[in-house]
Amino acid sequence: MQLTSHGITVDLPPGWEGRIIKRTQPSPAPSVGKGTAALGGSGREERTYPITHLANFALPNDRGDFGSGAVDLMDGSHVFVTLFEYGPESVGQPLFRDQGRPTRVRAAQFSPNQLQRTLAGQAGFQVFFTEQGRAFSLYIVLGSADNARPLVALANEVLAAITIDPR
Amino acid sequence: MTAVVVVEAVALVILAVLVAGLLRSHAAILRRLHELGDPTRRPEPREVTFRPMPGMPEPSAQASAFPDGRDLQGTDLHGDAMVVSAVGTHHDTVLAFLSSGCSTCTRFWRAFADQEALHLPQGTRLVAVVKDASEESPSALADLVPPGLVVIMSSAAWADYRVPGSPYFVFVEGTTGRVRGEGTGLDWEQVASLLAQASGDLRFTMGEAGRRIGKPAADAERELELDRALLALGIQPGDPVLYQQATAPSFLADEDAGAGEGTETPSRPE
Known part of the structure; x- marks a missing residue:
């Protein structure tokens, strides 16, 4: 089943579901820029950019940009992936200097310290990169750090199924 | 002397005929035994057909035509892309095909505001x-859809699941x-009853109390054995062969053919 919108396409493996959303109003900023860009001036008009959520479990309606509300529902067999786009002003910034998203991640790269929201037993991984002239953050949560190896294999399967087109 | 020779010759001919007859009948017995096979070996599974007992109601043609489940591809009410997975998941899914225009649907939109009260079994998603959007009114839906409902x-998806309305x-x-x-119903209670029958899970109608009510052990064992x-x-469940007309095995057909007038076969009531 294919999920496609805003120049992002994911050929979802069986059992996976996903959303590609674009906030109508930006939510409070997380770690970096929060996928919004102020267009300047006192008008405070802000642009938002696509956020892709992928999961091998039932995604709830109410989810934060980095999965709050969803990661709470994960069990030891679950994987959650966020592909978060930042504005064009982020392209060329040092944080986004890596070209291309990782298509293979390793279990050793995951750690509870990388979780946006620390939940017992879970492990996370976050990386920033630029692809097709678009700046992204990839954030992955494993439902069980102890079960990392098979879960990372699942994550790699869905990472390989993502296609990003130029804006 | 000549007479004795003639009598011996006749006796020899008669004995030869008897021996030939014995050999022939023995060969016939061996051939039949060979056809029956080795009785110590288990017979190979053969193609069989099933049907309800004569006089019992048959499943409708639709019963064997449940479509396989499909994942759902579409958008949310804001037009954002979404894929909902219903196949190959650890959870079951109740798909409620609703619209903003049907008056009966209003009851369901209201009922879905309190999903706890629906008694959905744990691990079942609504x-x-x-x-x-080309056939619906997102603004009307925005007024109807309760928070938290996916x-x-x-x-x-309506086409995939052949939804009639x-x-x-x-x-x-x-x-x-x-x-x-x-299926359908006028309110959630009716639908929950339908779901309980379809799934065999009484939690749809009784909540977690339904978990404690099981089938009699003999029924469960018999069901397991048949399965x-x-x-x-x-x-497998839903296999078309379960709904086909039975055909009698050839050896039974032969017996039926030779049974004569004394044999009665059950007939389906009109």
Whole structure:
């Protein structure tokens, strides 16, 4: 089943579901820029950019940009992936200097310290990169750090199924 | 002397005929035994057909035509892309095909505001499916859809699940991806009853109390035994062969043909 919108396409493996959303109003900023860009001036008009959520479990309606509300529902067999786009002003910034998203991640790269929201037993991984002239953050949560190896294999399967087109 | 020779010759001819007859009948016996096979070996599974007992109601043609479950592709009410997975999942899914225009649907939109009160079994997810924005009114839906309810706009899903109209409900078993039941009702109580029958899970109607009510052990064992026998023959739930007209095995057909007038066969009441 294919999920496609805003120049992002994911050929979802069986059992996976996903959303590609674009906030109508930006939510409070997380770690970096929060996928919004102020267009300047006192008008405070802000642009938002696509956020892709992928999961091998039932995604709830109410989810934060980095999965709050969803990661709470994960069990030891679950994987959650966020592909978060930042504005064009982020392209060329040092944080986004890596070209291309990782298509293979390793279990050793995951750690509870990388979780946006620390939940017992879970492990996370976050990386920033630029692809097709678009700046992204990839954030992955494993439902069980102890079960990392098979879960990372699942994550790699869905990472390989993502296609990003130029804006 | 000549007479003795003649008598011996005749006796020899008669004995030769008797020996030949014995050899022939022995060969025939061996051939039949060979056809029957080795009685110590288990017979190979053969193709069989099943049907309800004569006089019993048959499943409708639709019963064997439940479509396989499908994942759902569409958008949310804001037009954002979404894919909802119902197949190959650890959870089961109740798909509620609703619309903004049907008056009966209003009861369901209201009922879905309190999902705890629906008594959905743990691990069962409720998803409302409405048609695409070109056939629906997102603004009207925005007034109807309660917070927290997953709603997907997908006319394709209506076609995939052959939905005849709204409201309509489909229960998809996640692990097998099979549709276990479908139908409609005037309110959630009726639909919950339908789901309980389709899934055999009384929690749809009784909440967690239904978990404690099981089938009698003998029924459960008999059911398990039958399921195993059918699966050993490669026949799975919903297999069309379960709904075909039975054909008698050839040896029974032969016996029927030679049974004469004294044999009665059951006939289906008109």
